[in-house]
Amino acid sequence: MTVDSPVPLASAADLAAGQFADLVRDYAPAALDQLMVEATRQCEGIAGRRLAPFTAVPESHRAQGIDPDEYTEATGLPMDIQGTLGRSYADALGPGEQVRHCWLNEFAPRYPEMWTYANLKVTILRSYGGSQSVATASLIGAEPDSGHVWFSLGTFLPIGSLIRVTYDGGYTTVPADLARACKLLAASLVLGEIDPAGTQFGHDRGVLTAQAETILSTYQRS
Template sequence: MPQDVMVPLATVVQFTEGPFSNLVSGFSSQAQTNIMLQATRACESACDRRLAPFTGVTETQRADAMDIEDAMDAYVPLDPTSQLGFSRAQSLGSTLLARHFWVREHPPRYPELWSGSIASIGLLRSYSGSQDVGISTIQYETDTGHVRFQLGTFAPPGTTIVVTYSGGYNTVPADLVQACQYMAASMAVKQLDPVDNRSGHDPDALRSDALEMLAPYTRR
C-alpha cells in the first residue's frame, strides 16, 4: 500500500534501539518504515493536528468582519495601497474589510522547534472577483498561526481565503518521539500477536501510554 511522503515523528533507528526492537526484528526494512509512518499518522489523528513536517497543505477560511482593535485605525491617514482598498470597498457598499485569519496548523507546544511558511494566499470574493495576495505584504506568526493582511487589502467579510502553507516540527520534541514509539509498538504487537498476546506487551496499554503523552498536543 502506498505510504505518505513524510518524515515520521520517530525513526526506525530510534524505535529499534530501545526495548521494542524485538517486535519488528522479523519485519522487512520497508515494513519497519511503514509502521513508523502509520504510527505518526495515528498520533496526528489522536491530536487532530499535523505534527510531522508537511508541505503544500491547502486550507480554506472564511473572512469575518474586521477586528475591533483595527476599527480605530480605519480613518487615519493611509498609504496609497490602503486608500485604494478602502475606496474600492466603499464604492461597492462595504465599509469593513477583514485583516486577520488563522491557519489551522501551528505548534501547540515548543514553537521554537516548529518551522512554517506560507506559499500562497488567494481571495475568492462573493462579489467583485478574486485576487492573489502578495506574500511579502502579509504578517505571519508561526507560533499562533495568525496571519494579518496589509491594511486596505480588499477582503470583504464572507470572502473565502485559500492559503497554501508548510509547517511542522523540524526538531521533534522528545515526548512526541516516545509517543510515536508507543503507538508503533502497539501496532506491531497487534500485527504479530492479535489474539494470544504472547509477545509480553499489551497493545492497549501501549496505545494508552501514547495517548497520555499526546494529551498536551491535542487540539482543544
C-alpha cells in the same frame, strides 16, 4: 496511486534501538519504515491535527468581521510611508469593511520554536466576482504559536470573501515526547500483528496505547 510518505515522528532506527527491538527484529527495512509512517498518522489522528512536516496543505476560510479598533478612521497615529499608502488605499475602499485576519488550521500546540512554516500562498475570491493572489509582502505571519496571518492595511479583502491558502509546515524538530508517542504506537501496532494475545513478548498493547494517548492529549485541540 500516490503513496503517503510523511517524515515520521520517530524513525525505524529509533524503534529498533530501544526496548522494542525484540518486536521488530524480523521486519524488513521497508516494512519497518512503513510502520513508522502508520504510527505517525495514528499520532495525528489522536491529536486531531498535523504534527509531522507537511507540504502544500490546502485550506479555505470565510472572511468574517473585523476588530472595531482596526477601522481606518479610528487612529491618528503617525505612519511610515508604507503605512500611509496602505491607509490611503484602505480609505478609498471604504472604512470598516476590509478584513485583516485569518487563522490557519495547523499550528504548533506546544514548542512553537520547533515548528516551521514555508511557502504560504493566499488567494482571495470575492463573492461578487474577481480574485486576487496576495503578495507575500502584504502578509504578516503565519505565526507558529497560533497560525495567525495578518493582512496589511489596504488589502482588498471584503467581509464574506473566500480565502484559499496553501502552505508547508510542521515540526521540523520533533519534540521528544512526540517521538516517544510514535514509538509506543508503533509497538502497539506490531503487537496487534504478531502477538494479539499478549503472551509472547511481555508488552501490554493496551498499556502502550494508553501511554501514547496520555502524551498526545497535550497536543489535542482545546
